[in-house]
Amino acid sequence: MRSSTRRIRSISGGLWSLAALGGGVPAHAQGMGWTLPENISTFGGEIDHLFYLISWITGLTLVATFAVLGYSILKFRHKPGVKAQHIHGSHKVEIIWTLVPAGILLFLALYQTKTWARIKMDIPASPDNVTVQVFAKQFEWNFRLPGTDGQFGTEDDIYTINDLHIPRDRNVVLEMRSYDVIHSLFMPHLRYKQDIMPGMTIRGWFQSTKSTEQARTERGNPDFKYEIACTELCGLGHHEMRAKVTIDSPSDFDAWVAKESAAAADFAPPELWENWGRAGGILEIHDLEGHGGSHDDHE
Amino acid sequence: MSTAVGTAEHVEAHHEEHHELGFIRKYIFSTDHKIIGIQFLFTGLLMFVLGGALALGIRWQLAWPYDLPFGNLFPESVAKAATVGGNTVYTMGGEFYTMLVTMHGSVMIFFVIIPLLTGAFGNFLIPLQIGARDMAFPVLNMLSYWLVWPALVLMITGFFVDGGHAAAGWTAYPVLSEAQTAYGTEVPTPGSTMGQTLWCASVFFLGFASIMGAVNYVTTIIKMRAPGMTMFRMPLSTWALFITAILVVFGTPVLASALFMLMVDRVLGGTFFRPAQGGQPLLWQHVFWFYSHPAVYIMILPGMGFVSDILSTFARKPIFGYKPMVYSICAIAGLGFIVWGHHMFQSGMNPALGMTFMVSTMMIALPSAIKTFNWLGTLWRSNMILTPAMQNALAFVSMFVIGGLSGIFMASTPVDIYIHDTYFIVGHIHYVLFGGSMFAIFGAIYYWFPKMFGKMMNSKLGTLHTVLSFIFFNCTFFTMHILGVAGHPRRIAIGWDKVNNIGYEFLKDVQPLNEFMTWSALGLAATQFIFAFNLVISLIAGKKAGNNPWKANTLEWETTSPAPHGNFGPTIPTVYRGPYEYAHPDAGDEDYLPQARNLGKA
Numbered sequence: 083m084r085s086s087t088r089r090i091r092s093i094s095g096g097l098w099s100l101a102a103l104g105g106g107v108p109a110h111a112q113g114m115g116w117t118l119p120e121n122i123s124t125f126g127g128e129i130d131h132l133f134y135l136i137s138w139i140t141g142l143t144l145v146a147t148f149a150v151l152g153y154s155i156l157k158f159r160h161k162p163g164v165k166a167q168h169i170h171g172s173h174k175v176e177i178i179w180t181l182v183p184a185g186i187l188l189f190l191a192l193y194q195t196k197t198w199a200r201i202k203m204d205i206p207a208s209p210d211n212v213t214v215q216v217f218a219k220q221f222e223w224n225f226r227l228p229g230t231d232g233q234f235g236t237e238d239d240i241y242t243i244n245d246l247h248i249p250r251d252r253n254v255v256l257e258m259r260s261y262d263v264i265h266s267l268f269m270p271h272l273r274y275k276q277d278i279m280p281g282m283t284i285r286g287w288f289q290s291t292k293s294t295e296q297a298r299t300e301r302g303n304p305d306f307k308y309e310i311a312c313t314e315l316c317g318l319g320h321h322e323m324r325a326k327v328t329i330d331s332p333s334d335f336d337a338w339v340a341k342e343s344a345a346a347a348d349f350a351p352p353e354l355w356e357n358w359g360r361a362g363g364i365l366e367i368h369d370l371e372g373h374g375g376s377h378d379d380h381e
Numbered sequence: 382m383s384t385a386v387g388t389a390e391h392v393e394a395h396h397e398e399h400h401e402l403g404f405i406r407k408y409i410f411s412t413d414h415k416i417i418g419i420q421f422l423f424t425g426l427l428m429f430v431l432g433g434a435l436a437l438g439i440r441w442q443l444a445w446p447y448d449l450p451f452g453n454l455f456p457e458s459v460a461k462a463a464t465v466g467g468n469t470v471y472t473m474g475g476e477f478y479t480m481l482v483t484m485h486g487s488v489m490i491f492f493v494i495i496p497l498l499t500g501a502f503g504n505f506l507i508p509l510q511i512g513a514r515d516m517a518f519p520v521l522n523m524l525s526y527w528l529v530w531p532a533l534v535l536m537i538t539g540f541f542v543d544g545g546h547a548a549a550g551w552t553a554y555p556v557l558s559e560a561q562t563a564y565g566t567e568v569p570t571p572g573s574t575m576g577q578t579l580w581c582a583s584v585f586f587l588g589f590a591s592i593m594g595a596v597n598y599v600t601t602i603i604k605m606r607a608p609g610m611t612m613f614r615m616p617l618s619t620w621a622l623f624i625t626a627i628l629v630v631f632g633t634p635v636l637a638s639a640l641f642m643l644m645v646d647r648v649l650g651g652t653f654f655r656p657a658q659g660g661q662p663l664l665w666q667h668v669f670w671f672y673s674h675p676a677v678y679i680m681i682l683p684g685m686g687f688v689s690d691i692l693s694t695f696a697r698k699p700i701f702g703y704k705p706m707v708y709s710i711c712a713i714a715g716l717g718f719i720v721w722g723h724h725m726f727q728s729g730m731n732p733a734l735g736m737t738f739m740v741s742t743m744m745i746a747l748p749s750a751i752k753t754f755n756w757l758g759t760l761w762r763s764n765m766i767l768t769p770a771m772q773n774a775l776a777f778v779s780m781f782v783i784g785g786l787s788g789i790f791m792a793s794t795p796v797d798i799y800i801h802d803t804y805f806i807v808g809h810i811h812y813v814l815f816g817g818s819m820f821a822i823f824g825a826i827y828y829w830f831p832k833m834f835g836k837m838m839n840s841k842l843g844t845l846h847t848v849l850s851f852i853f854f855n856c857t858f859f860t861m862h863i864l865g866v867a868g869h870p871r872r873i874a875i876g877w878d879k880v881n882n883i884g885y886e887f888l889k890d891v892q893p894l895n896e897f898m899t900w901s902a903l904g905l906a907a908t909q910f911i912f913a914f915n916l917v918i919s920l921i922a923g924k925k926a927g928n929n930p931w932k933a934n935t936l937e938w939e940t941t942s943p944a945p946h947g948n949f950g951p952t953i954p955t956v957y958r959g960p961y962e963y964a965h966p967d968a969g970d971e972d973y974l975p976q977a978r979n980l981g982k983a
Binding site: 092116117118119128129132133136139140143147148150151154158159160161164165166167168169170171172175177178184185187188190191192194195197198199201202203206220262263264266268270271273274275276277278279280281284303305307309311312313315316317318319320321322324349360 | 443474476478479482485515517541548549550554555556557560593630656657660662663696698700701702703704727728729732733735736739740741744747748750751754755757758760761762763764765766767775778779782783787789792793794795796797799801802803822854864865866868870871872873874875884885886887891894963964965966972979
């Protein structure tokens with residue numbers, strides 16, 4: 083076989099393989115759960131859209147760059163007695179490959195500012211908003227809801243540990259503080275992440291479009307739960323700082339709140355919450371097994 | 382011009398007075414930039430082994446959190462024995478794991494990449510490539526290497542102190558990095574007794590070594606170039622090292638101030654970062670990243686320079702767009718100072734800053750893209766020889782493209798909400814630092830080994846090492862992007878433990894990837910033994926190298942291999958042209974035209 087035929091065949095074979103990979107891999111990946119998890123957040127769609135847009139732009143750039151590189155390696159191999167092209171550059175080409183990427187990058191940057199503002203800068207006001215206080219601590223997530231009176235710090239406040247219990251279809255406004263070190267609240271399916279800085283109260287929001295119940299039915303898995311991860315190294319128990327998000331339908335949520343609020347009067351609030359308003363950054367030292375827990379557990 | 386020659390002659394005369402140097406002054410406490418460069422090289426490569434071992438520890442835990450294979454071979458502090466269902470299993474505690482992730486990053490960044498790129502090659506190449514006999518301040522240069530050793534001793538000691546080594550991440554964010562046995566408790570947070578303090582002190586020393594070196598490089602390049610060596614006739618390696626040195630001079634003192642504040646907090650009861658006493662943890666992040674972002678450009682720019690030299694030499698073709706390449710290096714460095722906030726998009730800093738830093742971060746992709754296109758332009762219609770050095774340079778270009786493109790996702794603040802602190806970031810980091818910097822370092826070693834040691838490395842072993850490294854590298858680190866997209870956080874000791882059903886359920890599907898990556902990482906580590914073997918065997922019995930085994934144009938190839946003390950014999954070469962005149966029509970039958978060759982033309 084002539085070497086040029088062999089070369090053409092090897093190039094086309096390579097390109098076909100690439101195409102197969104390009105088509106087959108994403109589809110296969112989806113089936114294997116190797117993609118973005120299900121999005122149940124109202125603003126999650128915008129994030130995913132941007133992710134896919136950037137995937138396309140970078141993917142095409144990658145393929146084009148690799149094609150030129152691969153072709154060059156295959157085609158421009160050393161031949162003795164032959165000289166390469168003696169060229170130092172091309173002004174025209176430099177201008178093109180400066181302005182075009184610059185335009186794309188600037189477009190990308192400006193295109194996204196609205197989404198960023200919507201998620202991180204503005205908290206939508208609505209009478210339906212549910213506010214939850216998040217008190218992150220080595221190595222557990224503490225939550226407080228204001229109860230039926232809508233006020234924090236009263237007898238009917240509802241306290242949960244490692245379970246963010248919220249309604250679907252309503253804005254959930256978070257007020258986040260840390261008891262000790264920097265933590266970070268990450269809810270993958272809700273496309274929400276916020277570092278929690280000791281000494282500051284950070285506000286955020288999100289809204290879920292689906293309830294845990296619905297998710298369980300759809301998946302056929304009665305044990306399924308939406309999860310929370312800590313995404314800022316917070317010590318030896320960082321990997322154990324797992325929690326779940328329990329999302330109720332609005333009516334179920336209201337019923338739950340009513341029930342818990344009524345029962346709340348019988349319980350003393352966890353001692354931890356006395357420190358809510360404090361400047362923070364208090365470091366509670368745990369034993370080396372990494373077990374968390376509020377003050378009480380240490381006795 | 383005459384100043385440069387005058388200074389060079391002065392240095393030469395000074396050296397001739399010290400003709401009878403003993404072994405210690407010649408090879409240990411040497412002021413010869415070439416020896417100092419080689420010292421940095423070996424120290425850096427040794428630390429690469431340590432950093433790699435730490436990484437394997439991380440991979441070991443992530444792949445088999447339920448029962449570490451060969452766990453019985455390790456002490457209790459590493460792998461704790463437990464009885465589960467009648468069997469003994471070995472698991473790693475969070476305290477050791479968080480130390481591993483911290484020290485892997487710290488060692489690799491501070492003791493491997495920066496010393497190898499700036500210390501080893503900066504020292505070795507600059508005087509040779511500009512036609513100087515040595516650096517402007519040879520004694521300062523020697524001190525810059527020897528300052529590494531106290532830093533090393535401090536860093537290694539940290540592994541053995543009570544409470545273990547630093548475990549707050551290489552980024553050492555307070556309040557975690559400030560944790561002490563404070564507030565009347567007896568049990569320390571891991572790493573919080575001496576470990577973190579030693580870490581701070583070590584990096585502090587290292588910073589000084591860096592700054593000393595950088596001051597030398599800048600002065601030498603400005604003042605000591607050979608006759609005819611204008612700035613725009615310098616090789617891109619030198620340009621890259623020059624701009625990198627400027628970055629080091631401006632950025633490293635800021636790191637020093639951050640470390641100083643942290644030490645004051647830890648040791649002197651300071652409150653810079655303690656909110657309960659009016660401090661602000663975010664301050665650390667701003668100051669730390671103000672240095673650490675330029676640091677990542679310190680860690681890539683020299684590599685880009687080396688790759689330009691290597692590509693041009695083995696493409697037998699001039700670099701495409703030399704001036705745009707220089708301007709791009711400058712742009713990367715300049716823009717590098719105004720993007721640090723992209724590490725802090727989700728930190729709690731004012732989100733309005735997310736907008737400004739997003740724009741500057743997007744724009745910094747531009748000069749890197751321009752460089753990539755110019756490399757491709759160099760290869761187009763070239764006459765390519767695929768030596769191991771060239772293979773590594775090609776690997777650099779391709780892997781840097783992936784690393785750079787993945788950066789676009791992170792630059793996008795809304796997307797960053799999802800991928801921040803996940804393995805997507807870890808994948809990006811390793812594509813630019815291993816796929817970029819390490820392949821550049823491998824390439825530079827293959828390329829300049831003959832000039833350093835006067836011997837050739839084995840080319841077949843070189844190819845084997847490069848190809849295997851490339852394959853295992855991609856298997857290990859591309860997969861991290863998939864993990865990140867699935868939401869796998871960083872620095873967690875357990876993704877999903879399938880035996881005990883512990884962990885994040887949303888990571889169940891990607892846990893097999895953790896195992897796959899560990900096997901690949903083991904392959905990658907094993908492959909490096911081929912490189913080590915090649916280095917040793919070539920040092921001992923490598924084929925003797927001539928002055929210019931690669932038929933390259935730059936000044937270092939004008940002299941013997943290895944270069945003598947004083948670099949160039951009695952006369953410094955005069956430079957007549959740029960560094961990349963390959964395939965020049967005036968060179969007759971040759972496909973290269975050295976910078977110092979006098980064609981007798983005006």
